[in-house]
Amino acid sequence: MLPRQGTDAQEYRTAKIARILIYVLIPPLTLLSLVMPFLLMQVKNPSLVVSSGFGVLGVGLAVFFIYGLIETVKGLIILNAREITQIGAFKIKTLLLQEIAGYRISAYYTHVFPKGPSLPTLKIGNTTERYRELQQWLAAQYPDLDQVDTDRAIAFILEDHNLGRTPEERAKALTQAKTTALILNIAGGVAGAWAIFYLPPYEWVIGACLLVPILATIALWRFPHTLRIDQKSNSGYPSLLIATLIPCLGLLIRALFDYQLPSYAPMWPLVGTAATGAALALAIGSRQFLFRACSRVSVALTIALLALLYGYGATSTINVVYDTAEGATFRTKVLGKHYTSGRNNNRTYYLKVSPWGPVTSAEDVRVSHDFYRQTQEGQAITIMLLPGRLGVPWFLVVE
Structure with missing residues (x-):
């Protein structure tokens, strides 16, 4: 709620749970980002360019983490009957209430926009304590600029005589x-x-x-x-x-x-x-x-x-x-097997097989996990080649 003249200002910091997490996690993450390049260089024995890259990356991450910690410690929004002030890590922004044009809400922030281009824009994160209260106050006092733009655009559309x-x-x-x-x-x-x-x-x-x-x-x-x-x-x-x-x-x-x-x-x-x-x-x-x-x-x-x-x-x-044609089968020998790992440890399994049918060199074929486990090097497997509904041959491993 907007403070009235003569009442105490309202203060909003980073929410308590977020502050605790940042205070606990940021110091070890900062230390890890500084130490990790040295550990990687010892294990991999990389070139000077790679070593420099690891060093720059580690320092960059450390600076980012330290900035986030300072922002959390100093970050504060002060709202009184005359103005709203945002105190950040290295900057203080202030808007008089009558200088506010409106606000926009994104996934992680509420942006408070001024009436003039020379005035600052405030960006309030959704980890701010009593964040919903701030949004409700803005909605009661100022227009949602996204809604204003949408209403204006719809009015323009409705003027189209087509x-x-x-x-x-x-x-x-x-x-x-x-x-x-x-x-x-x-x-x-x-x-x-x-x-x-x-x-x-x-x-x-x-x-x-x-x-x-x-x-x-x-x-x-x-x-x-x-x-x-x-x-x-x-x-x-x-x-x-x-x-x-x-x-x-x-x-x-x-x-x-x-x-x-x-x-x-x-x-x-x-x-x-x-x-x-x-x-x-x-x-x-x-x-x-x-x-x-x-x-x-x-x-x-x-x-x-x-x-x-x-x-x-x-x-x-x-x-x-939608290929309904009969396929031709070919026997081939397994020369090797391997898998690749993707995100969330998802694995794709491959068998390297000898030349077969139209394939003139040893190449990988993709198989299921169960078939991968059951199949050994030197074993013969069957591949079915089909003509394709559009005339592009394709194949599958008969499991």
């Missing part, structure tokens, strides 16, 4: 576009997440990931003045980015982790054709925004990204998932 002759018709058209975007974004998010986490039924999930971006493109053609393919905060225009990006990522992940090709050369012309077609379809649906200087770059980059992802993901999955 949406209808009357304000009611234009509002109805915008509502229809928002509803369409909501439905497609939910469908795309669910389908993409389903594919990413490899949940059954597999063919249906792949089909959904192929279909939803096509439906989103059709929606862009249906609502060219209201739906946009990229995401822009406070623009007022509903976005179809989730409906297109998440399914494309799902297709890409399944293509990278599920399918193996003896050669990728036959795939690239098909990928290029699919990506070009997707880019043209999205560009036509987004033509209204491509012709606007303020959104041209963002829309063009989004279209290029989506076209590449869909071109590769769709081509790969259609070629494999």
Whole structure:
């Protein structure tokens, strides 16, 4: 609550739990960052360049940790009836209450903006004690600038006579576009997440990931003045980015982790054709925004990204998932085995096998963990080669 004239000022520091964690963790982390380069240099015996790099990295981390500690110790927000002051590690910022234009809320901060460009902007972290109280005070006294921008953008959209002759018709058209975007974004998010986490039924999930971006493109053609393919905060225009990006990522992940090709050369012309077609379809649906200087770059980059992802993901999955032809089997010998570790200790397992079928040299093939454990060097295994729905051969290890 805003202090009244003559009352004590309100003070807000870093929340107690956050302070305790920082006080406990920062000193040992700082020490570790300074010592670790020397330990790494002793173990690895690196070159002078690598040693210097480790040293710079360690000092940089130590400086960062020390700055965070000082910021926590000194950090303070003081709010009284006249002004709000933010005390940081090396700087003090003050705004008179009448100099505040409004605020914006992001994931981790609340930004307090001044009315003039020469005045400071305050950045209040969400680890500040009684953070919600500060936000409520700001909301009661000043406008949410994000909402102001959105309202202004919607008012501009509703003046577009391409949406209808009357304000009611234009509002109805915008509502229809928002509803369409909501439905497609939910469908795309669910389908993409389903594919990413490899949940059954597999063919249906792949089909959904192929279909939803096509439906989103059709929606862009249906609502060219209201739906946009990229995401822009406070623009007022509903976005179809989730409906297109998440399914494309799902297709890409399944293509990278599920399918193996003896050669990728036959795939690239098909990928290029699919990506070009997707880019043209999205560009036509987004033509209204491509012709606007303020959104041209963002829309063009989004279209290029989506076209590449869909071109590769769709081509790969259609070629494999919907291949119903008979395969040819080949016997090959295991020459070695190894695995690679990724994030969260996720491992990918490989067997190095002798030449087989169209493969003329010893190469790695990806297998499951169980098959990797059961198979020994020198053992013969079976590989099935299939022609592919689109004519691009692919193979799998018969386990």
